[in-house]
Amino acid sequence: MPTYFYFLLTILKSINLSFGDADRSHELESDNINCPVTTFPRPSFCRKPCSHQEQCRRGNKLCLCDGECGLSCISKSINCHPLVDLPNGYIQTPTGFLFNSIAEYGCDLGYILIGPSQRRCQGNKEWSGSRPICRPLLKCGPPPEIPYSIYKLSPTPSINEDNELDSEAHYSCISGYRDTSQSKNKIKCSLNNKGIAFWEEPKIVCKAQECQDPGIPLNGFRSGDNLQFPHTIEFSCAPGFNLVGSVQRMCTSVGEWSGEQPLCKRKESFNLSLLHISRTSL
Template structure:
């Protein structure tokens, strides 16, 4: 059939789709059916239509649904129309001499699968090997491929299974076996019953099944943990029972005893033979002894006591440790009740208890004493040492621990840390012993006698620091320029700043010299004293003379500026007789 014919048949099928009242969905359908429908309107989507889908009845099926290609069969043929589409039919036929074993027609279903099981072609007049039946064996010879018409096969059940139904099948002339009804059911075992103080875990009471037993807490299983139903319908194994878990009594340790308690912490008398699961044993020791091992043990599920065996050992406080500068004077024993006594070495004092006792709790009642060495008189350079009572040490040679001395520095020296003048004796060593260093200068260095002539500068008043003197301009330093702080005082002579003066310049011929002051100018006589720095002189000529040179001079750092060699001169004035012209040129004539 070509593609055109297939499309034509599909169009006819879709056009004639009407609800078939006889096509109903069966109750025992063994496949998953598509959506149920009565008309095309019940189906969603354009590609789904309401078709009769075999035992699923009217269902929404895609109109282009396809099934996989049908496989050919040995010694036969299959014809599919239309090709592998929904509702296509596969018709089977066998070659000559063979007969069909199975359905002759299969239909492509709406789920895309072919219905029924593919048949096979068997030789005519022969039957294939008998069908397999679970837990049953045929009496035919193994390996035989074909059986003749009329041959009979008898099935027998395996051991542990009982037959139900007809156990004989026969080969028919169509090459098929008659339908068998035999079933092999497992043999049943009776209910094994329950156990006291325990539980069972069980399924079916049939051949090969098991029943497992467990006991409640505090009980132990005696017998088989599980029973198995055998081929004879009987249980294999001994039905168990649950007995209480018991632990034997424990022996009292030397210098101690055992006390028993139940789970509710109630005391149990000692006249028992054994104790139950969960009971506790507590060990107590006599005074002066202590438990080594587990103080409390519990009766466990394995009928044994938990933990390790306990014993009572005498209390031992252990060696209290070495005492520096001291010794133990009593016999050295460290067990309960023993008393140790101590003694400190010469030139030492003690702190604490000189005797200690080992207690019941395994500890000494006190720590060993401390033997603390004395200190000798400290030697401090440039200082005197005094006792805590402000007395000179004198003949005192040793100081006890925690005693202190006071350090007082000699003249010219001071404490390096002025807040620290005490030192304490600590086990033979002086702690933070003060030291004396050259003292700083308490006062400022001396200033210049005339503060307007110069300045004194210094940065520190510590020992070794220097103060420097400097003169202002117009003054010269006389003396050493520095003084130095030495052990609390400034060493050196204070210098002086002497004014710098200019020598008498003398007068000028045919003129006068004036001294310029703040209030004006004054006639400067040749016999006047020397002039100081910044003093000024002015020159003026007598009548009939004029000044030739600078009008004045200034005293600068002991020299006149301009200097004497540049001082001016007074020269006579000259008067013109007449003024004449020579052409456009003007000239004067003097006499």
């Protein structure tokens, strides 16, 4: 094959590569528009700085954004080492261990993350930042909620702050309810055998006050069978009888019925004929 043919082929390949690199350079420049401005001096682990792809031809590298290092010449085949498991927590790496991959850290219930929640695979094949840890919570959140009860904290924490160890919550039933548990009504913020702060389980049980059965008046009726606070019952009488007392009574917060006990009294009737005779005799 003539020498000039090889020469022509070499020129064509060179042109093709140049166009390919130009296209790739355009893509990289588009991807790197939002790269942060590099601070000086650059961290010692940073790779060679660059401003365009032409500066990274040697070693088959690309001009890529490398976090705080800014635009740097990065190898195409970079992989960071797998991450060690996080005790009492978890690590998520959705995109694996490639350059610029993000590792997300979180802790199990009862633990708090100390350190960064995210780390990035850098151009030096290392993960950014320091390895976080999961530390046991040494404070308690709000005490457990018990139906129909309120609690008072001692000492009283500041607004939006958790409760220190040995803090106490004193429970009491709201008006109209009473504690039927016959046990202690306070709990403490303590540490369990894993060193995690927790509230003891409250034993208080608040039940509605109950009124005695008021019965049903003779020759009368009662509507309603719930005798607990704050329910209401109603009374009525059979035909020929009038109700004397309260038509409606409510079981109050102290366990007593409101109003007066009703009675059904026979209606008084007049003998009109006797009334006529009495008037005639007059």
